[in-house]
Amino acid sequence: MSKYEQLMASIRNQINDGVWDVGEKLPSLRKQSSLSGLSLMTVLNAYQALESQGLVVSHPRSGYLVAPKITPPEYKKTKANYHATEHINSNDLIFDVLQTSRQPDLINFGSAYPDPSLYPRAQINRSLATAAKSMPTSAMLDNFPPGNEELRQIISKRYATQGMSISPDEIVITSGALEGLNLCLQSVTQPGDWVIVESPTFYGSIQSLQKLGLKALAIRTHPLTGIDIDALEAALKTHDVKACWLMTNYQNPMGFTLPLDNKKKLASLLKQYQVYLIEDDVYNELFSGNKKPLPTKAFEHSDMTMHCSSFSKSLVAGFRIGWVAAGSQAKAIQKLQLMTTMAASAPMQLAMTRFLTTTSYETHLRQLRRTLAQRKYAMWKRLNQYMPDDVNIIFSEGGYFIWIELPEHINAYDLYLKALKHNVHIAPGAMFSLTEQFNHCFRLNASFECTDQHVDGIKTLASLVKQMERK
Ligand SMILES: Cc1ncc(COP(=O)(O)O)c(C=O)c1O
Known part of the structure; x- marks a missing residue:
């Protein structure tokens, strides 16, 4: 554990043990620094991390105060495990x-x-201007599916920081995550197939299923812990399911993150039933605390899991740059992309690459x-x-x-x-x-x-x- 994590853990324990009351002011940065012997920067990092976990709040003139406790509401389970819709x-x-x-x-x-x-507009615009000025005439062909090589390498290295081994060859750059998600669904289903979604789910999935003539199994989902794994298994047992389109981190609309154990169970169930997972993970950079949550793709069944994400929620929406880490479907998705939008916009791919190589995204x-x-x-x-x-x-x-x-x-x-x-x-x-x-x-x-x-x-x-x- 790093020094700031140790300080965080100790303050978190103190808050839980009632050493500090709700609304009480924590020692100032300077005082905490002299009490703990840690640098001001380390103390600041610990306080800010506690803040992002909702344990303390900062006030411009009063410093850091202990936040009120948030008690989740009681949640009534619905009786039905899932709801089947044949004609969306x-x-x-x-x-x-x-x-x-x-x-x-x-x-x-x-x-x-x-x-x-909240987007770093000036830096993004600078990257776009520079990329446009230096764009070669071959830019379109250079950035054809699977997309800009340097950008795919950057994305692959970001997976590596989470201990995941995703080759740049498995990654396809798309026009936002939405294109990736649609291509994934198209690549593994035929009209009339059953697809599992959460209930409630991101409306984009409902529209995509309708467009492709697919049938939906909407699984009971808890607002704090996510899709009900037993209900999911019940649906897998009774229906010939081809794919699941699920959000495992900071789900839209409810906001939950699927607990790690449930991600593992999900991966193992889908492996058992040989069902593709389309993992919609566009909010994963917006974590609280100090660690990005792992996607389900980090566990077994990775080859049949298509992890879709983008820069739309974390950096800029208008560039429409997203990607799929597509496992066994990488080639199929490139082919489908060539048949539909051809490729993600070359200037935008170059501008994004430029931003990520010249600016501190972190x-x-x-x-x-x-x-x-x-x-x-x-x-x-x-x-x-x-x-x-x-x-x-x-x-x-x-x-x-x-x-x-x-x-x-x-x-x-x-x-x-x-x-x-x-x-x-x-x-x-x-x-x-x-x-x-x-x-x-x-x-x-x-x-x-x-x-x-x-x-x-x-x-x-x-x-x-x-x-x-x-x-
Ligand atoms: C869950 C989810 N998936 C995908 C998208 C689309 O992302 P993008 O803008 O990168 O296409 C959104 C946007 O609202 C979303 O909420």
Whole structure:
């Protein structure tokens, strides 16, 4: 354990043992440094890591205070293990909600992307300008599938820092993670096949399944611990499943991370049933604490696991650069890409490579994680302050989503329509499901600074919920 991790562990134990009360100020950086004999930098790192885990909060003038304890709500399991849908018909709701989020002057709690002001815009633009100036005439061919070689090597080295051995030859650069996910699904299924998703799931998976004429098995999923492995096994036993499209870290929309043991169980079950895993892992850089969570691809069954990710949530969304670590499907995916979009944009691949080789991505990520943790915590506090007591506000570590369960008789789509009239946008639960099970839920993007305007947005939502409860 490094020195800052030792200090963190000792303060964490002190908080758990009640040495420090909620709201109490920890020793200042200087005082802690002289008490522990550690450098100011080491103490700062420990305090910041505790902050990103939600154990302490920093206040501009008071230093670091012990954060209130977050008690997860009780969660009722539904009786059904899974829900089967043979004919997917995702209505216009998803499209309408996404289009509406483009209106100017909205308080955009419904967006799936982080506050764009958190992207290092000047450095990204510089990389793009330099890449464009020095781009050779052969750029398009040089960056054909599987994509820019240097970029694939950089991505492969990032896997290596997690102890994973992913050859650059296995990686295909795509136009955002979404293209990768779609290509993966297409490469291992035929129309009419069964595919497993979470319930609720990222709406992109519902749309892709519909587009490819696939059938969905939506598995019972817990908002804090993720997909129910027993329910998953029940579905594998009863259906001839071809693939699973799952999010194992900071799931959209609920925010959970699948516990490590469940990732291992998932890998071993899918190996037993010889089912492909399409692992949608676009939020993995936005972890709290000090370690990136491992994907399921790190365990057995790696060759039949396609790990999809991108820079959209952690660096810049508009470049549309993502990738698939595609295992045995690498060649098939390249062929499909050549038949559809041909290749990810060459200037964008070059600009991304330029950014990653000339700028410290890690420094940016550290700052981003810290800011997101602070903002999510601030937003959670305000939600608790203003929402009625019978609303479940589900806080999970990492990422920037907060999942909210209203009393069951309140329809979150109605809340969405009412809130829009006040310029507040949310993502209603119906977008993420093939059933009506989540109609009383919504997802809130907590990546924005909790300004007066955002607090007003939360107050508006809370007062609308109270009005709807009275009816
Ligand atoms: C779970 C999930 N997967 C994939 C994507 C798409 O990522 P990209 O913008 O890299 O295509 C998103 C974007 O919202 C997402 O939330």
